[in-house]
Amino acid sequence: MIRFEGAAKRHxxxxxxxxxxxxEVPAGRTTVLVGPSGCGKTTIxxxxxxxxxxxxxxxxxxxxxxxxxPAAGLRRGIGYVIQQAGLFPHRRVIDNVATVPxxxxxDRRRARARAAELLELVGLPPETARRYPAQLSxxxxxxxxxxxxxxxxxxxxxMDEPFSAVDPLVRAGLQEELLRLQGELGKTVLFVTxxxxxxxxxxxxxxxxxxxxxxxxxxxxxTLLTAPADAGVAAFLGRDRGLRGLGLRPADSVPLTGLDxxxxxxxxxxxxxxxxxxxxxxxPSGRPEHWTRGAERHPVPVFVPSRDSLRxxxxxxxxxxxxxxxxxxxxxxxxxxASRAAVVEALAAANGTGTGAPTPEQVPHAGR
Amino acid sequence: xxxxxxxxxWHWLGDHLGYLADLTADHAVIALVPVxxxxxxxxxxxxxxARFPRLYQPLxxxxxVVYALPSLAVFVVLxxxxxxxxxxxxxxxxxxxxxxxxxxxxxxxxxxxxxPVRQAATAMGYGPWRRLAAVELPASVPxxxxxxxxxxxxxxxxxxxGALVGRGGLGYLFVDGFQRTFxxxxxxxxxxxxxxxxxxDLLLVAARRVLAxxxxxxxx
Ligand SMILES: Nc1ncnc2c1ncn2[C@@H]1O[C@H](COP(=O)(O)OP(=O)(O)OP(=O)(O)O)[C@@H](O)[C@H]1O
Ligand SMILES: [Mg+2]
Numbered sequence: 296m297i298r299f300e301g302a303a304k305r306h307x308x309x310x311x312x313x314x315x316x317x318x319e320v321p322a323g324r325t326t327v328l329v330g331p332s333g334c335g336k337t338t339i340x341x342x343x344x345x346x347x348x349x350x351x352x353x354x355x356x357x358x359x360x361x362x363x364x365p366a367a368g369l370r371r372g373i374g375y376v377i378q379q380a381g382l383f384p385h386r387r388v389i390d391n392v393a394t395v396p397x398x399x400x401x402d403r404r405r406a407r408a409r410a411a412e413l414l415e416l417v418g419l420p421p422e423t424a425r426r427y428p429a430q431l432s433x434x435x436x437x438x439x440x441x442x443x444x445x446x447x448x449x450x451x452x453x454m455d456e457p458f459s460a461v462d463p464l465v466r467a468g469l470q471e472e473l474l475r476l477q478g479e480l481g482k483t484v485l486f487v488t489x490x491x492x493x494x495x496x497x498x499x500x501x502x503x504x505x506x507x508x509x510x511x512x513x514x515x516x517x518t519l520l521t522a523p524a525d526a527g528v529a530a531f532l533g534r535d536r537g538l539r540g541l542g543l544r545p546a547d548s549v550p551l552t553g554l555d556x557x558x559x560x561x562x563x564x565x566x567x568x569x570x571x572x573x574x575x576x577x578x579p580s581g582r583p584e585h586w587t588r589g590a591e592r593h594p595v596p597v598f599v600p601s602r603d604s605l606r607x608x609x610x611x612x613x614x615x616x617x618x619x620x621x622x623x624x625x626x627x628x629x630x631x632x633a634s635r636a637a638v639v640e641a642l643a644a645a646n647g648t649g650t651g652a653p654t655p656e657q658v659p660h661a662g663r
Numbered sequence: 664x665x666x667x668x669x670x671x672x673w674h675w676l677g678d679h680l681g682y683l684a685d686l687t688a689d690h691a692v693i694a695l696v697p698v699x700x701x702x703x704x705x706x707x708x709x710x711x712x713a714r715f716p717r718l719y720q721p722l723x724x725x726x727x728v729v730y731a732l733p734s735l736a737v738f739v740v741l742x743x744x745x746x747x748x749x750x751x752x753x754x755x756x757x758x759x760x761x762x763x764x765x766x767x768x769x770x771x772x773x774x775x776x777x778x779p780v781r782q783a784a785t786a787m788g789y790g791p792w793r794r795l796a797a798v799e800l801p802a803s804v805p806x807x808x809x810x811x812x813x814x815x816x817x818x819x820x821x822x823x824x825g826a827l828v829g830r831g832g833l834g835y836l837f838v839d840g841f842q843r844t845f846x847x848x849x850x851x852x853x854x855x856x857x858x859x860x861x862x863x864d865l866l867l868v869a870a871r872r873v874l875a876x877x878x879x880x881x882x883x
Contacts, residue, residue: 344786346782346785346786366788367729367788367790368788369788370785370786371787371788372789373786375783375786375787377782377783377786378779379777380783381777381779381780381781381782381783381784382780382782383780383802384780384782384802384877385801385802385804385875385877386877395787395788395789398787398789427876427877428877429877440783443783443787453786479686501718507718544776572749622668642720
């Protein structure tokens with residue numbers, strides 16, 4: 296557990312980066328710091344590994360004041376991931392990942408074996424191990440950054456806008472991956488972002504900050520979105536809060552239309568199901584192949600009702616050329632469809648009275 | 664030039680092959696040993712300057728002034744201390760000239776490491792010296808070799824001037840040719856200086872490919 300007790304940072308030039316923070320970061324959970332640029336997020340993060348020394352107050356790690364711990368040793372026990380990955384350009388990917396184990400005195404073989412495990416854990420193919428960082432895409436570099444931070448299995452992970460430099464699609468993938476990893480590893484994660492959507496997606500708890508590191512609200516994502524503490528927080532959440540809230544509501548409230556004719560698994564011919572001018576082509580096992588009209592073919596946007604959010608359902612309906620989102624089961628087999636109108640109706644119902652609002656347990660990621 | 668004297672007397676070249684080879688080897692030693700010495704000095708000085716930035720300005724100023732001095736004048740001034748016709752007369756100033764090139768490149772190279780890389784290293788528990796040695800120094804190898812290319816080539820050409828104070832590898836061919844109004848050795852000297860510079864440069868380019876494999880994006 297990390298505990299900030301009146302931790303403050305005042306720079307020599309008089310700038311007050313953090314006025315005095317009291318915060319508990321629970322072990323094994325993800326706590327997200329979110330707030331406008333310059334509000335002190337990076338400063339707060341760096342107080343934990345002593346890259347910034349508080350000018351007042353203290354930071355406790357499992358009850359010990361970090362100021363009492365030797366900086367190098369403390370840092371080797373804390374993973375740190377930053378926006379630009381900061382990989383060593385002159386070291387191969389595998390040796391980048393092996394850095395902290397090597398610093399801890401592991402022999403090269405063991406450190407590399409561990410690094411190879413981690414590359415696999417973060418979903419990088421083995422052939423990337425021998426490459427140099429410049430030979431990887433931005434998203435791959437971020438994965439290496441995460442692997443490197445995890446290499447010595449530190450209980451604490453500090454992440455400073457780790458995904459904000461990659462494009463939105465890759466970013467969503469990385470967020471997904473982090474959720475999966477965190478589900479497996481249960482680290483104490485302190486994650487900084489200025490994207491509220493990312494915050495509610497990843498955080499078990501979200502800390503909304505305003506200037507000088509003052510806490511505007513500390514809540515679970517659902518409470519934050521449904522009950523912002525004050526007008527300032529509400530404004531920060533943005534006018535499209537209704538839409539952002541979609542990301543948190545499960546898609547299982549969307550009424551599905553059955554497939555007609557229903558696909559039968561034992562037929563080895565695929566099927567085509569008409570929707571207006573469009574046809575949905577399914578393969579023999581019932582997985583959607585494409586939307587087709589005449590010679591046109593388009594990919595099929597899908598969602599998994601039991602797992603995905605309303606937002607995913609809306610996206611799928613908006614992206615499908617036919618205007619129908621296809622619901623699939625965990626194996627990817629089509630189970631039904633939902634028109635745009637049906638999704639929007641479900642949306643209105645969920646947003647409307649508030650009685651239909653999901654409890655935190657129903658929020659997809661909160662239940663992991 | 665004398666009328667009737669051909670530009671190149673080929674048989675003279677043929678008769679003096681061994682002599683020319685000796686002069687070239689001598690020239691390489693006089694010119695390149697100072698560059699190596701300068702490299703050995705530039706790395707620790709560069710690391711110190713990167714660690715304590717206040718050192719850099721005064722040091723750079725000293726070597727810049729040395730660099731601005733006319734080489735012949737420096738050679739002459741050194742004669743009373745090192746003696747006429749000793750190698751040191753030429754090699755001491757050449758070391759200073761090379762250092763004037765290499766110190767700034769060493770410091771620039773160490774500083775060119777991107778800030779996020781430095782911060783990531785610090786966050787992983789590298790102390791300041793260890794980080795310089797394990798991260799910044801190796802990452803700056805391409806810079807250092809770039810500096811070495813400039814220093815080596817200019818040292819090879821400056822070393823020729825050393826012949827005027829009695830010691831000078833291929834430079835001796837120029838003195839000899841002028842005194843005898845005999846162009847063949849002069850042209851041979853020019854060609855050999857150029858060849859030596861070219862060979863050294865190619866060697867450094869090859870060294871860079873081996874020592875900084877990440878730069879060309881292929882596995883070693
Ligand atoms: N070395 C410094 N000297 C003076 N002021 C500083 C220094 N470092 C940071 N600050 C100031 O402290 C405040 C907090 O900075 P910090 O980097 O923690 O913000 P942040 O929330 O991480 O911002 P961003 O979202 O832009 O990364 C800012 O006003 C910044 O200008
Ligand atoms: Mg920041």
